[in-house]
Amino acid sequence: MTVILDCEITAHQEIAPGHKRIVLRAAPIAAAAAPGQFCMLEAHEGLYPFLRRPMSIEHIYKDGISILYKVLGLGTRLLAHMPTGAVINVQGPLGNSFPLPEGYDRYLMVGGGIGIAPFPALAEAIMQRLGRTPELVAAARSDGQLLLVKEFARMGCPVHIVTDDGSAGMKGYASDALRALEPDERTLVYCCGPTVMMAAVHEVCAERNVTCYASLEAEMACGDGVCMGCVVETTAEDEARRMARVCREGPIFDTRDINWKAGVRP
Ligand SMILES: Cc1cc2nc3c(=O)[nH]c(=O)nc-3n(C[C@H](O)[C@H](O)[C@H](O)COP(=O)(O)OP(=O)(O)OC[C@H]3O[C@@H](n4cnc5c(N)ncnc54)[C@H](O)[C@@H]3O)c2cc1C
Ligand code: FES
Known part of the structure; x- marks a missing residue:
């Protein structure tokens, strides 16, 4: 089930130049998430940019998820400046997930x-x-x-x-x-x-x-x-x-x- 949730950022660090991992406390999203699904993250100052940004779920933990992202434009630049401990509004999990059929070599x-x-x-x-x-x-x-x-x-x-x-x-x-x-x-x-x-x-x-x-x-x-x-x-x-x-x-x-x-x- 998809939820809209204020999530605490429990870790946020650069993993390569221009790329960051953000870890979110989001147990209800984690409980419903499957590999391949994504979340919509709200990163704005005032009302701009208005639209949330879609990001795939990188890891699913018991109490939350992580997301790996590339800093590209305004939305991801604002996201990149959010400190550990801050709260971000997240909608997810969304979309379908990777099929996991058995029997392949x-x-x-x-x-x-x-x-x-x-x-x-x-x-x-x-x-x-x-x-x-x-x-x-x-x-x-x-x-x-x-x-x-x-x-x-x-x-x-x-x-x-x-x-x-x-x-x-x-x-x-x-x-x-x-x-x-x-x-x-x-x-x-x-x-x-x-x-x-x-x-x-x-x-x-x-x-x-x-x-x-x-x-x-x-x-x-x-x-x-x-x-x-x-x-x-x-x-x-x-x-x-x-x-x-x-x-x-x-x-x-x-x-x-x-x-x-x-x-x-x-
Ligand atoms: C289902 C889904 C999952 C995604 N997962 C990830 C992820 O895990 N990590 C990650 O870094 N990015 C992911 N993206 C792409 C990410 O959503 C965009 O990079 C982000 O929205 C750009 O926002 P911005 O405000 O920084 O850039 P904007 O200012 O909106 O745009 C900056 C530049 O990025 C381009 N751009 C904008 N949106 C997209 C997009 N959806 N795809 C490609 N280029 C775009 C624009 O054309 C422009 O050139 C995903 C997109 C989708 C649809
Ligand atoms: S983003 Fe609105 S229908 Fe897909």
Whole structure:
């Protein structure tokens, strides 16, 4: 069940240049949350910016959640200045969650930049509920922008690093690293990152008949299915089901259900 809650910030620290983790005391959200869901965070001075900002849930704890975010514009800059002990209004959990089907030989998460944010909770669920250890493809422009690599290694997840400029790991894109791992239909892929990356990951998976679930992004106003501001085009033939709301039918979609050529948000 979704709630709107004033949450105490119990920790807030920089984990890499321009990237922060915020930990929130939010037991009712944690109790209802599943990996892949998101929250809408209210970060404003006076009334501006008016709209809450959507953020994926990174970890689900007993008494709260953490969120990993990149400082981009006004909303995240204001958020970045909120001290430990302050209170922030949060709506969540929202959206659907990553499917966790049993029976695959390999579970592979592909994260580009801050797109890695929902994967710690997913990895924990795969380990606890399915008894499997997922692998991670961590992709970034360069070495300094890689996130959470040590954390995943500590969890025991094999980590495959790929950077655009070759400053760490393999030189290339996330989709190149995925192709090199030779996924087949016994592999389940999850991905999150820039749209161009997710479209390329989808191509690799489609070629090999691999199921892939992507966490999509869209600019959101209400976050809860009302405003229709976050719609994406699907491959559904039925016109009534052609457009899907990222906040309600998503943010997790089977990549075969998305019309990548229709221009999902860049
Ligand atoms: C379901 C969902 C989960 C998300 N999870 C995370 C997360 O875990 N960590 C994280 O750092 N970010 C996440 N985002 C993106 C995050 O919501 C935006 O980065 C944030 O809203 C930007 O707010 P701002 O006020 O700082 O920037 P703005 O001033 O609104 O914009 C600054 C720049 O960011 C771009 N931008 C704005 N909204 C988005 C968006 N939704 N996606 C991509 N670019 C955007 C703008 O076009 C502009 O270039 C998520 C988005 C969605 C929809
Ligand atoms: S953000 Fe309003 S319907 Fe999705």
